[in-house]
Amino acid sequence: MNFNHLFSSIRGRAGMLLPAGVTAAAAVFAGIGDARSEEEITPKDVYYFACALCHQTGLNAAPRYGDRKAWSARIEQGRETMYQNTIKGMGAMPPKGGKPNLTEEQVKMAVDYMVTAVGGWPEEN
Numbered sequence: 001m002n003f004n005h006l007f008s009s010i011r012g013r014a015g016m017l018l019p020a021g022v023t024a025a026a027a028v029f030a031g032i033g034d035a036r037s038e039e040e041i042t043p044k045d046v047y048y049f050a051c052a053l054c055h056q057t058g059l060n061a062a063p064r065y066g067d068r069k070a071w072s073a074r075i076e077q078g079r080e081t082m083y084q085n086t087i088k089g090m091g092a093m094p095p096k097g098g099k100p101n102l103t104e105e106q107v108k109m110a111v112d113y114m115v116t117a118v119g120g121w122p123e124e125n
């Protein structure tokens with residue numbers, strides 16, 4: 001499956017839901033690969049840039065942001081398992097959510113961002 005195509009075809013619709021976040025994150029990530037900008041990127045930026053497309057909408061049955069029921073059994077697998085599944089890809093989710101330029105740390109930040117939203121994994125990091 002061509003996820004770039006998926007992304008551009010969905011963006012029109014998702015844009016109705018997330019215009020501000022997506023625009024801000026796109027601006028932040030314009031500088032990706034530039035070491036200077038890396039520490040300014042927040043978990044929320046990564047989420048809107050790389051994850052919200054599916055996780056905000058439930059696209060392809062992705063567990064939705066803030067949906068405790070959808071996340072609880074997954075969270076029980078443990079933090080490291082969820083990190084690895086996200087980095088390597090799982091089911092309809094491509095590796096790193098389809099954004100190979102993300103560092104593993106950035107992917108983990110975004111996982112934490114979604115898990116925290118449903119009350120999981122307090123700041124043991």
Ligand code: HEC
Nearest residue numbers: 050051054060062074082085086090091092093097110111
């Ligand atoms: C193309 C859509 C898509 C994108 C983009 C996407 N995901 Fe997912 N994600 C999914 C789907 C679908 C699942 C459920 C996979 C399954 O259970 O087979 C999932 C599952 C997950 C899980 C649960 C993994 C587990 O072990 O149960 C985590 C954590 C996750 N995604 C994090 C992220 C993060 C972080 C990003 C952004 C960097 C991201 N996803 C981007 C579709 C996506």
